[in-house]
Amino acid sequence: xxxxxxxxxxxxxxxxxxxxxxxxxxxxxxxxxxxxxxxxxxxxxxxxxxxxxxxxxxxxxxxxxxxxxxxxxxxxxxxxxxxxxxxxxxxxxxxxxxxxxxxxxxxxxxxxxxxxxxxxxxxxxxxxxxxxxxxxxxxxxxxxxxxxxxxxxxxxxxxxxxxxxxxxxxxxxxxxxxxxxxxxxxxxxxxxxxxxxxxxxxxxxxxxxxxxxxxxxxxxxxxxxxxxxxxxxxxxxxxxxxxxxxxxxxxxxxxxxxxxxxxxxxxxxxxxxxxxxxxxxxxxxxxxxxxxxxxxxxxxxxxxxxxxxxxxxxxxxxxxxxxxxxxxxxxxxxxxxxx
Numbered sequence: 001x002x003x004x005x006x007x008x009x010x011x012x013x014x015x016x017x018x019x020x021x022x023x024x025x026x027x028x029x030x031x032x033x034x035x036x037x038x039x040x041x042x043x044x045x046x047x048x049x050x051x052x053x054x055x056x057x058x059x060x061x062x063x064x065x066x067x068x069x070x071x072x073x074x075x076x077x078x079x080x081x082x083x084x085x086x087x088x089x090x091x092x093x094x095x096x097x098x099x100x101x102x103x104x105x106x107x108x109x110x111x112x113x114x115x116x117x118x119x120x121x122x123x124x125x126x127x128x129x130x131x132x133x134x135x136x137x138x139x140x141x142x143x144x145x146x147x148x149x150x151x152x153x154x155x156x157x158x159x160x161x162x163x164x165x166x167x168x169x170x171x172x173x174x175x176x177x178x179x180x181x182x183x184x185x186x187x188x189x190x191x192x193x194x195x196x197x198x199x200x201x202x203x204x205x206x207x208x209x210x211x212x213x214x215x216x217x218x219x220x221x222x223x224x225x226x227x228x229x230x231x232x233x234x235x236x237x238x239x240x241x242x243x244x245x246x247x248x249x250x251x252x253x254x255x256x257x258x259x260x261x262x263x264x265x266x267x268x269x270x271x272x273x274x275x276x277x278x279x280x281x282x283x284x285x286x287x288x289x290x291x292x293x294x295x296x297x298x299x300x301x302x303x304x305x306x307x308x309x310x311x312x313x314x315x316x317x318x319x320x321x322x323x324x325x326x327x328x329x330x331x332x333x334x335x336x337x338x339x
Contacts, residue, residue, distance in 0.1 A: 003106035005062065006098050009070075011107075014059030019044045021069040022061075025090060030251070032093040033135045034317075038251030046221040051212050052078040060107050062100055070095045073104040075111040075127075078213070080205055081119040083332060084323075085112035085127040091137070101141045105129075109145065109324070116327055124329040133318040147322035151200065152298035155317040156308050157255070160290050164282050164312075167275035169233075173267075175279050176234050181219055181227045188230070189214045191239050195262030198302050202334040223247050224259065231279055233263070233272050240267035243276040245284075255291040256284035261304070268302070277311050295319075301337045 005011060014022075019041050026039040048055050053076065062071035073089035087108040091101045112127035119125050129147060131138035158164075169175065178184040189211050196202050205213075218224045229245040241263035249255035258280050263273045284292050293316070296304050 003099075003103045005100065005103050008065035009062055009100070011060055011062045011103070013057065014048070014055035014061055014072075014074075016045065016048060016055065018055070018059075018061060018069070019048065022072055025069050025072060025092060028092060029090045034132065036251040040223075040250070042222055043250065046217065049220075050078065050216055051209070058111070060104060060111075062104065064095070071100045071104055073108045075108050077112070077115040077118070079203055080209055081123060081203075081332075082115040083119050083123050083125050083203065084201070085115050085125075087112060087127055087129045089129075096137050101137065102144070105141060105145055109326075113326055119327075122330050124325065124331045125327040126323045126325040128321055128323045130319055130321045133320050139320075142322045145324060147324045149320055150323045151321040153319040153321065154296050154298050154305070154315045155293060155319070156296060156313040157291055157293045157316045158281065158311065158313045160281065160285055160292070163285050164278055166282070167278040168271060169275045170270045170272065172235055173240060173270075173272060173275075174234050175276065176232050177230055178227045178232065181225045181230060184227075184230070184232070185215050185219060186211060187239055188232070188242055188244070191242050191264060192244075192260055192262050194264055195241075197334065198265070198337045200297055200299070200301055200334060203332055218244065223250065229280075229283065231276055231283075233267070233276055235267065240264055241272045241276055243280045245280050248289075249291075249293050252291065252293070254289065255293055256280070256287075256289040258292065258294040261294065273304070273307050274311060277307070281311070301334075 023039045023041050023044055027037040030036050030038055058076065059074045061069055064070045070092040071090065073087065076086040089104050089108065109127065116125050129142060192214065193210060223246045226247050229247065231243040232239050233241040242260065243258055244260040246257040246259050249257040258277065261273060261276060281292055294308070296308060298305065
């Protein structure tokens, strides 16, 4: 398996100056394969300045002889411990079949291996990659590298021809929005973190590190920090559940997006998740959005997929996740709901 670049092509680490060219490459890729453009420079800047992520060590860029950026890969090892590095890359559609993807994934795997010494010796380490199921080139590459399919995820969407039904809240529950995102960010993170302990792949993080990453993502991105789209299901002074929504879907300006929907264990099976979702649909409808999307694990452990279908959503795209073991040992990700 060759991991050399074609003659005249060069590779180097990334920097924040590369954000415009990277956004162009990603949008060219997604437009070619999916007919969408879902990347903004603002979002990339927020990604690349995430605490503990370093473009110089965690990104590799490939340029053709005339200096155009034609391929990219990034490796995320910011979790503590980094037992499941996330590897994500793109090759310009005009440059497939030349060994560039092989070169980059080889680099990505070697970069992922550097996380092994930072993990306790008894823990299993495996890196992960993903691809939209309808895009073939990555699937062949992953097979070559020995990556195994482990999970499916769905992008779901609802199309609203008329106003959605009013949510029905359990007695004692009301939905509120905060004045600012900053004032509730720690409380919201606690709810989000508690709820997602019951989701496949969850790995507990030190509280301060998790809060810093969550705050960075939601407060510094102009699409995420609109507090009027943060819906909190309140039971007295306690937050029972949350729906954190974006100003708009990253890939569709005419579509809203529910970025995080979570209900704490004590309040589940009471209709709060459905009420939050319908409340979000209603607010988007009021703002003249006629589509709303979200992402979900196809085998979600808490039954979220059933909830979304009950709310009238349909699957619009499938995303596959693959994994390659780098070291055997104890698996610490959540794989089933603990009783």
